[in-house]
Amino acid sequence: MAVTIAEDTLLVLAPPQMDLARSEQLLQQNGVKHYRCEDVAELAALAPMAGGAMVSEDSLVGVDTGALVRMLEGQPPWSDFPFLMMVERNDDADDDERLERFAKLGxxxxVEQPYLPFCFIGNVKTMLNSRQRQYRARRQFENMARVDRDLASGLERQRLLVRELHHRVKNTLATVQALMSSTARSSLTVEEFRQALLGRISAMAHVHEVLTEDKWQEAPLRALFASQLEPEAGPDFKGEARIDGPDIKIPSHLAVPLGMAVHELTINALKYGALSQAGGTVAVSWEVEAAPDRMMLRIEWREEGGPPTPVPRRRGFGSQFLERVLRQQAAADVELNYHPAGLQVIIHMPLPERTSFHLFTDA
Incomplete structure (x- = not known):
């Protein structure tokens, strides 16, 4: 059975025949916890967690002290395990030889026997106090090492954030540049260009706000769609919009193009579709489907109750964005259906393996 001792415990090693009653009585009277070891091996095993050791000289004569020496040689920098060596007066003994014998203990x-009680207890408490200072030093070293690790981790995290910020700013500027160029090509007047560009930049800002809530890692799909539909709910918003689907978060690199796509669909519905007249509805729904090699996100935008939606004679910015950007940036398949009852858009998008979702819908 493994023995557990406290850091302020005094280990005792003495031959079985040695009478320790006087010493143990003094230890108990002075509140010193102690544990008597069976042999050198047990002393070596318990020493790293103890407060010190009281050892009789005779207990180390003619025994293998290898385990104890190895323990002492393997001590961490903060540790210098203390011994109280109980020796008998022997005027005939070679003091140099005795010192050399105990040199490896460090x-x-x-303490010479017979001893004075106050000298004995004074030495014991001094030894235990010195060991406690070593334990305090260990805790300080551990705290310093923890602080160093936290600091290194923080610096690395900061470097990653700066690199990620640089990457995102670069991508954002490239996106804005592309929006300006595409908007200019599809606009007939300066005012049309201004309004369309401001709307698209505002849509990007709304996507960024949703991403900021989750430290730019993921965006809840429900919040992402709401961020594009709700800001447009002004006087021109004559229809009704419904959002329905399981709780799911998508990573930032998918959230930006998908949010922009919903913005284009919203603006189109306000100008020409179901949101341009009373009684019209837009239903945005999604579900997660299992494909042979991954999970797929199916998103449906369905308009009803609006004016007829003939197939357009020319492809505008919105349809080009849906078909080109979503395919390039999200590996999505986009299906545009111009039904008499209203526009239907179906998007199939592969989900990364670590996408967070819960398969339940709101009541």
Missing amino acids: NVTF
């Missing part, structure tokens, strides 16, 4: 204080 931090040794010798």
Whole structure:
């Protein structure tokens, strides 16, 4: 059975025949916890977690101290395990030989027997206090190491954030440049260009707001669609919009093109579709489907109750954005259906493996 001891416990090693009653009585009277080890091996095993060791000289004579020496040699920098060596007066003994015998123990204080009680207890408490200072140093070293690790982790995280910010700013500027160019080509007047460009930049800002809520990692699909539909709910918003689907978050690189696509559909519905007249409805719904090799997100935009939607004679910016950008940036398949009852757009988009979603819908 494994023995567990406290950091302020005094280990005791002495021959079985040695009478320790006087010493143990003094230890108990002075509130010193102690544990008597069976042999050198147990002492070596318990020493790293103890407060020190009281060892009789005779207990180390003629025994293998290899385990104890290895423990001492393997101590961490903060540790210098202390010993209280109980020795008998022997005027005939070679003191140099005795010192050499205990040199490998390192931090040794010798107490000659018979001892004075106050000298004995004073040495014991001094030894235990010195060991406690070592433990405090260990905790300080551990705290410093933890702070260093946290600092290094923080610096690395900061470098990643700066690099990510640079990447996002670069992509955002490229997107704005592309929006300006495409909007200019599809606009007939300067005012039309101004309004369309401001609307698209505002749509990007709304997507960024949704992403900022989750530290630019993911965007809840419901919040993403609402960010494009709700800001347009002004006097021109004559119909009704419904959003329905399971709770799902998509990564930022998919959120931006998808949010912009919903913006284009919203503006088109306000100008020509179901949101341009009372009684019209736009239903945005989505579901997660299992494909052979991955999960797929199916998004449907369906308009009803609006004016007839003939197939357009020319492809505007919105349809080009849906078909080109979503395919390029989201690997999505886009289907545009111009039904008499209203426009239907179906988007199939592969989801990354770590996409967060819960397969339930709101009541």
